[in-house]
Amino acid sequence: MKAWISQNFSKYWNENKRTLGTILHPLSHVGSSIPFLVGLWDFWQNNLGVNPIAEITHRTGKTAIILLMLSLAISPLRLLLSWPQINKLRRPFGLWSFAYATAHFSTFVILDYGFNWQAILDAILLRKFILFGFTTGLILLTLAITSFKIFLKKMGKRWKKLHRLVYAAGILASIHFILAVKPGVLRPWPYAAVMLILLAFRLSPVQAWVKKRV
Amino acid sequence: MDKKPTLEVTPERQYTSRKEFIKALGIAGMSAAVLAACKEKPFVSGDEIPDATAIVSDSGSTPTVGSSTDDPGDPLTAYDNVINYNNFYEFTTDKEGVARLAKNYQTSPWEVKIGGLVENPQTLSIDEIRLRYTTEERIYRMRCVEGWSMVIPWEGFPVSALLEDVKPTAEAKYVRFESVYDPEELPGQKNIFYPWPYIEGLRLDEAYNDLAILATGLYGKDLLPQSGAPIRLVVPWKYGFKSIKSITKIDLVSEMPVSLWMDSAPNEYGFYANVNPGVDHPRWSQATERRIGELSRRDSLLFNGYEAEVANLYEGMDLAKFF
Numbered sequence: 001m002k003a004w005i006s007q008n009f010s011k012y013w014n015e016n017k018r019t020l021g022t023i024l025h026p027l028s029h030v031g032s033s034i035p036f037l038v039g040l041w042d043f044w045q046n047n048l049g050v051n052p053i054a055e056i057t058h059r060t061g062k063t064a065i066i067l068l069m070l071s072l073a074i075s076p077l078r079l080l081l082s083w084p085q086i087n088k089l090r091r092p093f094g095l096w097s098f099a100y101a102t103a104h105f106s107t108f109v110i111l112d113y114g115f116n117w118q119a120i121l122d123a124i125l126l127r128k129f130i131l132f133g134f135t136t137g138l139i140l141l142t143l144a145i146t147s148f149k150i151f152l153k154k155m156g157k158r159w160k161k162l163h164r165l166v167y168a169a170g171i172l173a174s175i176h177f178i179l180a181v182k183p184g185v186l187r188p189w190p191y192a193a194v195m196l197i198l199l200a201f202r203l204s205p206v207q208a209w210v211k212k213r214v
Numbered sequence: 215m216d217k218k219p220t221l222e223v224t225p226e227r228q229y230t231s232r233k234e235f236i237k238a239l240g241i242a243g244m245s246a247a248v249l250a251a252c253k254e255k256p257f258v259s260g261d262e263i264p265d266a267t268a269i270v271s272d273s274g275s276t277p278t279v280g281s282s283t284d285d286p287g288d289p290l291t292a293y294d295n296v297i298n299y300n301n302f303y304e305f306t307t308d309k310e311g312v313a314r315l316a317k318n319y320q321t322s323p324w325e326v327k328i329g330g331l332v333e334n335p336q337t338l339s340i341d342e343i344r345l346r347y348t349t350e351e352r353i354y355r356m357r358c359v360e361g362w363s364m365v366i367p368w369e370g371f372p373v374s375a376l377l378e379d380v381k382p383t384a385e386a387k388y389v390r391f392e393s394v395y396d397p398e399e400l401p402g403q404k405n406i407f408y409p410w411p412y413i414e415g416l417r418l419d420e421a422y423n424d425l426a427i428l429a430t431g432l433y434g435k436d437l438l439p440q441s442g443a444p445i446r447l448v449v450p451w452k453y454g455f456k457s458i459k460s461i462t463k464i465d466l467v468s469e470m471p472v473s474l475w476m477d478s479a480p481n482e483y484g485f486y487a488n489v490n491p492g493v494d495h496p497r498w499s500q501a502t503e504r505r506i507g508e509l510s511r512r513d514s515l516l517f518n519g520y521e522a523e524v525a526n527l528y529e530g531m532d533l534a535k536f537f
Contacts, residue, residue, distance in 0.1 A: 050310060
């Protein structure tokens, strides 16, 4: 029975993964917009808790990190599942991550500090964790701009090199989260752990090991 | 605490005004001028005492208070917000998750042991404490080190009243407070990063300051577990974490106690932890704060606005060094 299921599943999988990969592209946009829609709904329903500005800050930040992780998960999944079609998903997840990171930063600048540039500059330069977050944002901005096809063509090999900065973004975002909470608060650590695993897939010994197994 | 109507207790505004009036009479002209300059509000005369204001909460009960504002005239933080946004790591580090986890925590029976360098050590049940010490309403600002603040009407009595009963000896220099240790019931105490139980401390003269109270209630009701039931410290000129919750032990000691936060992150948290917009925390600028319920930030005040009452405790001290 078990063998029958796994056999049929793998048959179905092999026949349909190409189509599935194509469907996932529009679905990634729909899925990525859900946290935003939920946030709008909660705002409308006055359901953002006791400290709504902190809540919006935390939600947009976490969503940006999760989407960045999804973007970084595509290449390992492509390798593990021999599924080239999903490669296209890196861009929508990366762009959505940038969108939420922009919302995160805008919340900080507009809602939290009300365009008090003196305080904002002080925060970015003096608070280590904000500096880490700001740098992450600058990287995501650069990658978002150069994600258009013209740049891919113009830049050639340099494009690939530049977009390796996404690994730095993953590390910096994790540090940003860890330093943003008090020592001993464990919330950021599961995120950091997943990020580390995803980045480990980029190491050549790990890649060799994966390729051998697949 | 007797369940007497809160209107019978002196509203904090009138109380502090009277106290300052007496103080001002006895102090030389310059100090009096400083006091007057620090006070924006004129003294409140008897017929201006505000009526008891009912603040309706969603939970159906209607807590009552003697005034609807703090001394500078800022409105009280809604009861629902006060009891649903708590830093109480013994339960969870999620401020909005504490109330749910603390809901069924038993705080009765409860004993507080008072000892150390005292002539008259005692072990008091919470009922004995309520009987012995008459509480009064104190409306205080609470400034969290994380950069948010509330205005809370506490029910409490001065720490000094308790100290006078146990009679500290001449060697006593500090008061060391200890919270309940009960990892079976307090899931947060399984987090091995922190050296439980929670410890806090005050210099003896800080503890004797009239603003320092032991609170057993807020908004005219007994404290709920998430707010530190059945008895907690409130020192409004210091960051909130100094106001230790659910106290089981109070010791008079000769050495400066090491608090849980000093132990966990010595570069971030010092012994004094006075609210000070001029001394930054490495993670947060302390220049501004968000009052819960307000949209824009407001400037933070030295000693949380209680400069007139407590600045003399720190004369000649480098507050950036003794943070």
